[in-house]
Amino acid sequence: MILCCTIVFLYAPIIVLVIFSFNDSRRNVTWHGFTFKYYEKAIHNNNLIEAFLNSLSIAFFNTVFSLILGTLTALLLWRFRFSYKSVYEGIILVPIIIPEICIGIALLVFFNLCGWPNDLPWPLNLSKITCAHILFSFPFVAVIIRARLAKFNLDQEEAALDLGANHKQIFKNVLFPHLKPALIVSSLLAFTLSLDDFVITFFMSGPETTTVPIKIYSMVRFSVTPEVNAASTILLLITIVLAAIAIWIQRGWAKEVEKS
């Protein structure tokens, strides 16, 4: 009973938002018939398209760099023993733990003081936002990949060594296939984290470098219109699809663990 109510509570507002993005009325409360006109409006809104391209390129670079840094961190923590390791593990999680607003303003001050150039050509002008996104994305990647590495059977590596494989071959043919699902899941997570971030981006973005959430925020401040619903629905659709893929892969992974 409470379960049902909670699910309704969690989903009803979002579903209402999606349904009313197709509503043929500016007042946005009563149903006046089905229309795509706000999607057309959104698609022809150049500012929105620009923000969308910015968001996608930030998310892309974020995914690539977070995957590299996160995998390195995971390998480091899995492979090596070193002094103050537990402290290091804690520090890696700090970007996830401390309030986003603190990271946002700290980076704002930092980029201001170090004179990070503001007038770079696209896509380099997005570098501030991208660096900030990598900072809070790669710890998530590290956590996921490390969890997967913990399930790696070291006997496999020894067997490969006994059969005469070198380290490069082991990485390519033994370790990499084992890590593949985790790599896919964490890249999807990094991509959505970046696409969705508002607070930190809010402090990094300028007039030339808006992202979709920033754009939606300024639209929401202005008024509640079906156009905002349409823009939100597009962003929602992208993240839901990515999330569904990630959860689906993770389920397969859990089943595999159950079997073994």
Next chain:
Amino acid sequence: MKSARNHKLAFWLTFCPPTLWMLIFLLVPILIIGIFSFSAKQGLVDISASWVLDNYIRAFDPVYLSVFFKSIGIAALTTLICFLIGFPVAIGIASAPKSWKPVLLMIVVLPFWVNLLIRTYALIAVFRTRGFFNFSLEWVANLFGIPFEPLTLLYNDAAVILGLVYIHLPFMILPLYAGFEGFNKSLLEAASDLGAQQFKIITAIVLPIMAPSIISGCILVFIPALGSFLTPELLGGPSSQMIANVIERQFLAANDWPFGSALSMMLIYLTFGALALRYFWLRRRYFSSTENKP
């Protein structure tokens, strides 16, 4: 596990890139605002590191102190409500048929992936004065012929708490669910066979065993709720501002960076304080439980 000493190259290759990133984009910026928090503003833009406590003293001014207490209160109330809703929901999922569990879990987790801004905006659309909630109420009222005045549901503390609960509920449900999964159900049967009442079973058996998951869930809700910026910004009124909103104003409107830095350092201390409480609590529990073992 290998020793770092014997595999120097591989170690440094995996150690340096992430560490440098952390150093440049996290530790240095936080160190800078740490220094800023002890600095004084000179003129409009200049800031001199003068090691004064003025900013912290000002943060203890009743105006700002009340914002801190209000934020802590809102976050605590959010945590409590999340717990009261999340506890039965987690029991519900854990006792659901096995084939249903993954589906239910996915339903609970999925909103976590949906943009925070979109979820907040959806709440605005539902609860604003001319929103769907009022509209439905009006429809019901008209049905019974009662005169209806739209309620003002947004832009107050209750709206902020509602928004925070809405956003953070999955963080509470997941650890509680994980706790219930590892829970030995025969304990419940044993207790009820021995004649314990429902309430007694919950307080004497379920809560103590579940305590670590409950604490985890509460921390996972309390910390982000305490530092939340967007929800009070969009759903709160002028009087329901939280610390994050005050910090933002110091940087983007009032242009008082040293004071803003001091406020954010205090928010960071509060966050780590909450974490430290959990750490010491779990440690004490761990030691007392090992001592009791024969």
